[in-house]
Amino acid sequence: MKRLYNSPDTVVSEALEGIALTHPELLRVAHDPTYLARVDAPVAGRVAVVSGGGSGHEPMHVGFVGPGMLSAACPGELFTSPTADQVEAAVRAVDAGAGTVLVVKNYSGDVMNFEMAAELLAADGVATETVLVADDVAVEDSTYTSGRRGVGATVLVEKVCGAAAERGDSLAQVAELGRRVCARSRSLGFALSAGTVPATGRRSFELPDDEIEFGVGIHGEPGRERRPMQPVDALVDRAMAAICADFGADELAGDVLLFVTGLGSATPLECSIVARRAVQDLDRRGLRVARNLVGSYMTSLDMLGVSLTVLVLDEQLAELWDAPVRTAALRWGR
């Protein structure tokens, strides 16, 4: 494996140093425990928004720290959730007394560590509200599983919560908006190859040339099922059908936001081809793609694949989506 890593042991720390050195006006990095925070945090009178998860999903979450989005991000080791210490330290660094919304992807490790941190913070009188993202329709949601994984909708939740916090919404309001995004979002991903883990230099699963993994997560875990390779349009149609079928009969109407994220190795060219078909598909269903985000925003190392997310907008969500944002990976307005 030839990659631009100095050593598998320093991949995460060197990447964080790099992002801090190149965006000193936006964020600062703390070590031991590790987190990144907005340089201007805590922002007086404002609710803080903190997220985190395993590294390897860049630019999520470190690239989304800044005005209008995250107050802090705690990156764990590769594909490993942050420790409770990291979450606690990040919240303490950015909480302005108005409380902190924790955006947590529904993976057991993330849930447990954020929960432990919230317990420690509550004991000291720091108020937190957790928004649990569980948007992956590939996972059967039943009492016999850990529920659905949190994937693409996480980026949308972070943007909406960040914008709500920036305009001065209360802790309860920011959390409610985050939960509203979760409730109105569905995602599905598929991959032609797995990501390569730096420690082993091997792909986390092997796929023959004529097969794909359908319903993949973002940690190199295999998907829900393996299928024969098909043309992109057919794959997108299948994904969109699964996403749309998961919404309640009257939930899917009006304006939607389409989010297409490359999973690491998909080129901008490929993401556009996927987006093209997804927009056509939604259009055929009588939905208007009023907002979109296309590019690699939530990745899985160098996985060759995409994840599609549909968020049913309302006026307030559209307004918060359009609000100015200034982060390393996402910036518009102002």
Added chain:
Amino acid sequence: MADRLSATDLTAVFADFQRAVERDRDLLTELDTAVGDGDHGTNLDRGMRAAVEALAAIPQDTPGGVFNLVGRRLVSTVGGASGALYGTAFLRAARAAGAAEALDAATCTAVLRDATTGIAERGKCATGDKTMYDVWMAASTAAAAAAGDGLPALLAAASTAAGAAEQEMVPWQARRGRASYLGERSKDHRDPGAVSSRLLFGCFAAWADA
């Protein structure tokens, strides 16, 4: 055959566990790659190294102190589900051990019971979910049944039960943790957390047997 487990003994057991994890790191990671994200071996190895280093730097007088230090180091260095679950288990064990200078069979039963309950609460898991909890529950139950026969018998019974549980679980479908996302495809895989837990109980039994 020692009938009481001192802080020094427990420190030695954890050093043994660290070596076992280091030795089987690639196996644990390989098992995790099949059902999850392939980090169990490297993560637990990193955490146990940190724990053993901490024990060397700050020697403890009581088993409770040892459990506490190991639990804290795991929580703050591992991350993921394994850091939270093992960390919680050892922190609960520390509480159950209290200030006792050494653990006898009765205290050990309580320690194991409380650690096991801690895993269930933190992981919101139950028996049959195919997680490390199944191994801990089997070990804890067997330990309680053997408590009257003394500490070595208790630890041997716990280790045997842990090994049996780890094997018995292989054909099951996972219902908690990352493996559960695979649904039917999680069947016929060994659970990495169950394997590392079985290694831990093996280290306790080996100490008692020495």
